Each structure stands twice: as structure tokens, then as C-alpha cells.
Amino acid sequence: MKKTSKKILLVFIVLPLFFLSLSSVNEVISIPSNGINVLTIIHPEVDENQFSGVVSLLLSYGCTVTYTGFVSSITVHTKTISRDLLVSEVDVNDYDVFFMAGGWAASRISEGPNSAEAFTLVQQAVNASVLMTSICGGAHLFAAANIINGIRITAYDGLEAYIESMGGIYDSSTLVHSGNFVTAQHHYHISLAEKIADVLGIYEQTSPTCISMNVVKLNDTCFNITVETADESPVKNVLIPIYEIYEDNSTSYLYSEELDETSTDYTFSGVISFSQAGNYSLGVYVIDCYGNLYLETDITELNIPEIITETPTNTTNSTILISLICLVCLVGTTIVRRRILD
Secondary structure, three states: OOOOOHHHHHHHHHHHHHHHOOOOOOOOOOOOOOOOEEEEEEOOOEOHHHHHHHHHHHHHHOOEEEEEEOOOEEEEOOEEEEOOEEHHHOOHHHOOEEEEOOEOHHHHHHOOOOHHHHHHHHHHHHHOOOEEEEEHHHHHHHHHOOOOOOOEEOOOHHHHHHHHHOOOEEOOOOEEEEOOEEEEOOOOHHHHHHHHHHHOOOOOOOOOEEEEEEEEEOOOOEEEEEEEEEOOOOEEEEEEEEEEEOOOOOEEEEEEEEOEEOOOOOEEEEEEEOOOOEEEEEEEEEEEOOOOEEEEEEEEEEEEOOOOOOOOOHHHHHHHHHHHHHHHHHHHHHHHHHHHHO
């Protein structure tokens, strides 16, 4: 059988799913804690994509994220993020990472009535050797708090002059690790989260594997699929890519069905239904919490027979005809009665 190109699959199946899985802070599967504690400030003017992108990835790695700030809650992509601690209640010694998202939040805080309290927080974090991280405009808070002297910092280019005036060294690279600071430019939230994990020693690049795929026929068009996986890190998604097999044995990708996580570790299951007859091939795609991929095509083939649609029988037609005759008789009888009475 001619196999479909894996490069095409990575572009049209794997990458869209991975980016969609990062779209919400609250929609993260159950991941065992890795012992890393992250502190971040919430503010109505954080960039939602940067905030949710980094936080969702850190949560998927197994980090614990604590929200602090000067507002009780914010809305990020329709999800409400509530403050866990007042800034005055934070003990920086409880945290390994401080993250400041971009948008206008950092400049609003730095120039607002609570600036002194915010500056004290990040200054204490630096003194406690907390890993200081930011994306895009988030670096404004670090510069305003006067904690970047001699540190290479990247941010959006509008901050270059300000960073230099506060003793920092502006670096136009997309991702910069300097001293105990990791900073990134806009759109590089994935790179930032991966670098944070790497600096903390929790990032790994080993691809997950598929130990087995069991297919149980429920009827001619429905099948229960169970996939057992293995990995050093938690597995986040398992999909079954479905291909149509043509007469010349070539294949064409149709769509993918995502399986649900079961109560058994690293095992996923789900029901796949077919609406059209034909020959199909199933593969498997596995992604772990760090975005490492496993893809295998043409694991098993299925033949779906013609689906017979029932049509009205003669009995049904006869029943309808009899009902119409009875109705006509009833109407006729009513008319005759009325004439007699008249």
C-alpha cells in the first residue's frame, strides 16, 4: 500500500491540533505535578494569547500556577481567571518562576497607584533567585522596577530605548536567556514556555510511542478503538487519522477522531463511526505535554459494506391508502346526515 506523506500529516493534522490545544487556560487535562511553582500577575490588559499560551503550556507540563494582582479576576478567551493571592500575601520563596505577560498590563501597573507594591514583589523575587520571565511588553515591569542592570532583554522594539535607559541591554532576538531572566518577543509563547522548562530541567524531547491499538467491531459501521501509549512525560492527545483506500492502493487523508483518556494511565479509547461504504486505513497520532510527536500510518484496514437505507414497504403504503378511504367515507357520511336533517 502506498503510504500518505508524514510531512503532509504533520502540517494538516498534528500542528493545528497542537495549537488548538493551547487556546484555553482552563481546558487542561489532569497532569501529575512536577513540583514547579509559577507566579503570574493578572491584569485586564494582558495580551490574552500570550497569557493563555504560556500559562496553558506550563500547566500542561505539570507546573502549578498561582495568580496574583490588583484585580480580583480577569477574562481570558471567555474564561474567568480568579486571583489566588493578594500581592501583599505572596511569599516569593514559595515560587520557582515569575511570569509577566505582554499587552499593556506591565506599563499600566508600572505607572499606576500600585506600582511600588509591584516593584517590591519582583525585586524580592530576583533576590530569592526566582526565574524571571516575560513576553513582549511584559519586560516593561522589570525595567521599571530597576532589576535589569547588565541583563540582556528582548521585548517589542518600542521598549528598546526604555530598557537601555534602565541599565538593560536590548537584544532583538526572539528569545533571550540572560542571567536569571528569560524573555521573548510577541508570538513566541511556545518557545518561551519550552525554554522555561529547559532551564528548570523538566523539559524532554523524547517522542511518545504507541504500544498497541485494539479495534473491536460493534457493528458494520461502528468500531471501538483502544490505544495504549508510553512516554517519559504525560500524554496529552491521541488521534486516529482515517484514510480512504482507492482501487490502485493509494490513500487519501479524510479526517481524524480524537480518543478520550481512560482511567488507566496512558490508555485512550473511543468509538469511530463511518457513514459511507468503502475501504479505509487507520493510523495513530500521539502528542505528549511537551509537543513531542508520534505518528504511524496504515496500522489496520477496515472494509465498510454498503449501508442499506430502508424504504416504505407495501404494507405502509396500504395503511396510508386505507386511512384516506376511511377519511373520505367519514366526510361523506357527515354530509348525508346534514342533508337528511335539513
